[in-house]
Amino acid sequence: MCARSLVSIYPEKVPFPVYCADCWWSDRWNPLAYGREYDFSKTFFQNYAELQNLVPRLALYVKNVHNAEFNNHSEQIKECYLTVDAISAENVYYSNLIDSCSDVADCMNVQRSQLCYENLQSRDNYNCIQTFLTDNCRDSAFLYDCKDCSDCFMSSNLRHKRYYIFNRPYTKEAYEEWRASFSLSSAAVYEAYYQQFLDLIHTRAIRKAQNITQCENCFGDFIEKSKNVHDSYSIVGSEDCRYCYINWYLKDCYDTTESAYDCELQYESHGCNRGKRTVAAHVSYDVDAVQYVDSCHNSSDLFGCISLRRSRYALLNKVYPEEEYRELRARIIQKMREDGEYGEFFPTALSPYPYNDTVAHAYYPLTREEAVSRGYAWSDSPERHYLPQTLTLPDQLESVSDGILNEILVCSECAKNYKIIEQELKLYRQLHLSLPRRCADCRYKRRLALCNPHRLWARQCSMCRAEIQAPYPPQATDLVYCESCYQQTL
Ligand SMILES: [Zn+2]
Ligand SMILES: [Zn+2]
Ligand SMILES: [Zn+2]
Structure with missing residues (x-):
């Protein structure tokens, strides 16, 4: 609309227009103008595909963002950069799955934390570097499964401790003296400790079979303060759910991914914050009674709609009187049932995203051939030539100097170019941390590889040999304890 160049989740050659957030959220266009009559001679998905080819789309899924242009799938964010799946975030960089955090970088699946770097599946931390499954800690680094600790370094499974190094207690003076003897602002020192941290996790830390805390009748991994949640992963404050992945505060949901806050009765839905009674809804916030919608907000009673805001009783982006809407919707659902379309998510053929551009590829990687044989789109990115770096990063x-902000850097792992932005430099200086040697993508992949996968394997407890199910494969040599051995040992 405004013709400025932008970054988008859509490839350049999509049939529909792509608007920047300012234009898309404005009243300068009307998504209802694309409304269509329903054609019963075609299937629902054929009807939907025709609408899909016309309606303008939001370049990046964002709502209520302030000075945060290069983020996706986020709302209520301010001054963030290359962050995805964030809600209530400020000064958050290169992170994903973030809730109520500020001044953090390179974090994954973190809630209510400040001034942190490389925290994974952690909550309520302050001034912590490289934590994993660690909550309520401060002024610490390289912690695995620690709770309520401060001034601890390279330790695992600690509870309510202070001044621990390598799981051993020290006096305040001894701890501070040792901690002052080196700095994580040296890249070599940081990387050496990172390698020790991996060793700690995989050889000495006790890994709980399923990280389920303050729950009743739950099964899966990384579930907190929930009740009757089954076969689900990364869930907080939820009740009566199954097959849900990465959600905060759900009730009565099934097959729901990345929805947060006050969600109820969601089925086969993705990214519907504060959504109720949704079926096959995709990134639609504050909605009620919507089915087969994409990017519709603050709306209710929609069926097969795209890019609507503050709308009601709409079908294929066309508004009807309530009675007519309900009758038509019932007829369409009946037809969808006959055609075998109803009750499942949109078919992959309708996805405008190439498989290798999606987060699915990160969790379930496929080769080009595998993806194409399953009918998924694939993006063959043109061969790119990267520039030589203009500066060799010093160790410390x-x-x-601030001149780094204008330099072109080369990732030590994949050789792609990357840069340092002003805000992150400020954060590294605040945390006394070395600058990253890898590009944001490689750092993301490294975090993802460390996080627990969304699946469980049958294996034995490393202590009592009881049969358990855990997110660590049987061949993994990690110390994996069943619930009772874990509780007894700690
Ligand atoms: Zn625009
Ligand atoms: Zn890289
Ligand atoms: Zn055991």
Whole structure:
């Protein structure tokens, strides 16, 4: 609409127009103008596909963002950069699955934390570097499964501790003296400790078979304060759910992914914050009684709609009187049942995203051939030539001047170019941390590889040999304890 160049989740050659957030959220266009009559000689998905080819789409799924242009799938965010799946975030960089955090970078699946770097599946931390399954900690680094600790370093399974190094207690003076003897602002020092941290996790830390805390009758992994949640992963404050992945505060949901806050009766839905009674709804916030919708907000009673805001009783983006809407909707559902279309999510053929551009590829990687044989789109990115770096990063952060912001860097792992932005430099200086040697993508992949996968394997408890199910494959040599051995040991 405004013709400025933008970054989008859509490839360049999509049939529909793509608007920047300012234009898309404005009243300068009317999505109802694309409304269509329903054609009963065609299937529902054929009807939907025709609408899909016309309606303008939001370049990146964002709502209520302030000075945060390059983020996706986020709302209520301010001054964030390359962050995805965030809600209530400020000064958050290169992170994903973030709820109520500020001044954090390179974090994954983190809630209510400040001034943190590389926290994974952690909550309520302050000034913590490289934590994993660690909550309520402060002024610490390299912690695995620690709760309510401060001033601890390279330790695992600690509870209510202070001044611990390598799981051993020290006096305040000894801890501080040792901690002052080196700095994580040296890249070599940081990387050496990172390798020790991996060793700690995989050889010495006790890994709980399923990380389920303050729950009743739950099964899966990384579930907190929930009741009757089954076969689900990364869930907080939820009740009566099954097959749900990465959600906060759900009730009565099934097959729901990345929905948060006050969600109820969601089925086969993705990214519907504060959504109720949704079926096959995709990234639609504050909605009620919507089915087969994409990017519709603050709306209710919609069926097969795209990009609507503050609308009601609409079908294929056309508004009807309530009675007529209900009759037509019933007829369409009946037809969908006959055609075998109703009750499942949109078919992959309707996805405008190439498989290798989606988060599905990160969790379930496929080769090009595998993806194409399953009918998924694939993006063959044109061969790119990366520039040589204009500066060799010094080992110490202190040797880096503000001039770094104009330099082109080369990732030590994949050789792609990357850069340092002003806000992240400020954060590294605040945390006394070395600058990253890898590009944001490689850092993301490294975090993802460390996080528990969304599946369980049958294996034995490393202590009592009881049969358990855990997110660690049987061949993994990690110390995996059943619930009772874990509780006894800790
Ligand atoms: Zn625009
Ligand atoms: Zn890289
Ligand atoms: Zn056991």
